[in-house]
Amino acid sequence: MKKLLGTVALLCATASFAAANDKELQLYNWGDYTNPELLKKFEAETGIKVTVTDYDANDTALAKIRAGGHGFDMVVPSANYLPIFVEEGLVIDLDHSKLSNIGNIAPEWQDVEWDPGRKNSVPWQWGSTGIMVNKTVYDGDINTSALWLDVPDELKGKINVTPEMNDIVNMAVWYFGGETCSEDPVVLKQVRDALIAAKPDWIAMDYGATEKMSSNDWGATVYWNGAALRSRINNPDVHFGYPKEGFPLFMDSVAILSDAKNPEGAYNFLNFIMEPENAALISAYAKYANGITGSEPFLPEEMKGAPEIEIPAEAMKAGHFLQTCSPKAQEYMTAIWTELMK
Known part of the structure; x- marks a missing residue:
């Protein structure tokens, strides 16, 4: 009888734990990238509470998930890391x-190179890496990586470079005419030498650009377009440039983890964020485009027609999606980055 009662108690406890899991979701996402209003709405409609844990780099997220025991249900990797x-x-x-x-995914995002047929993910947000410049500090051409690789006098000691290895090294490679994920030793030496030479002219290699550009603490920064729009809303002197030598495009997409504790709840969340009105909520917070057809009418007015969001056709010719590099190319990139960060 005691054994039977113990078994019943165990089954009840297990059922109770499973029921609790059904009402919870853990999202592992980039920092300052998830609208709290979106999560409140999802919980109100489904009864499922979503807790967000932030990360600051694709490598950080990948290492955490690889290690196991993380407890997350969903992750939001960039296009070059999803594969x-x-x-x-x-x-x-x-x-x-x-x-x-x-079917609400916009046609151009339905069958992407990094996730053919959307077999493993759905869109979260997409955008670009460019250069934010305060035009009262520098009024020259802002559509060139020369601003941070051969810093003009007006920006010396006033320009920040975001500490994102893949973006920064590839932008420097394109500046010198190389290809994405370059293994060319001549180009890579130019990149390494230029980065090391330019670093003393930078004020920092840091995040927090929205605050720093809004308050005039920095004169310029290599950063992302959504933050550029947020900065311009706060400070109309801030403009966003697209380096003509080449600039990164990105799309971050949501995937369900293989060891998710609540996969059915995760499916509910993925379906929820593909509703146009909910996709617009994602964009309204971080100010990036979302990849869902029909979300446009629900976007904040400041996003409609914004030059940081709608990339000019001529500039778009220089945009590149980052690729998943070969181990050799990744090794070269890491070596350059390690030296730069000393």
Whole structure:
């Protein structure tokens, strides 16, 4: 009898734990990238509470998930990292029959190189890396990486470079005419030498650009377009440039982890964020485009037609999606970055 009672108690406890799990979701996402209003709305509609844990780099997220025991249900990797998550079996193949809103993905984002047929992810936000400049500090051409690789006198000691290895090294490679994920020793030496020479002219290699550019603490920064729009809203002197030598495009997408504790709840969340009105909530917070058809009418007015969001056609010719580099190219990039960060 005692054994039977113990078994019943265990089953009840297990059922109770499972029920609790059904009402909780853990999202692992970039910092300052998730609208609290979106999460409140999702909880109100589904009864599922979403807790967000932030990270500041793709490598950080990948290492955490690889290590296991993280407790997350979903992750939001960039386009050049999602294939790594897939190859290593860290995320599931999506069952599209559970995603009634999958057709809301805009045509250009439905069959992307890094996730053909959207087998493993759905869009979160997309954008670009460029150069924010306070035009009262520097009034020259802002559409060139010369601003941070050959810093003009007006910006010396006033320009920040975001500490994102893939963005920064590739932008320097393009500046010298190289290809994405370059293994060319001649180009890579030029990149290494230019970065080391330019660093003393930078004020910092840091995040927090929205605050620093809004308050005139920095004169310029290599950074992301959504933060540039937020900065311009606060400080009309801030403008955003697209380096004509080449600049990164990105899309961050949500995937369900293979060891998710609440995969069904995660499916609900993915379907929820593909509703146009909810996708617009994501964009309204961080000020990036979202990749969902029909979200435009729900966007804040300041995003409609914003030059930081709608990349000019001529500038777009220099935009590149970062690729998943070969181990050799990654080794070269890491070596350059390690020396730069000393």
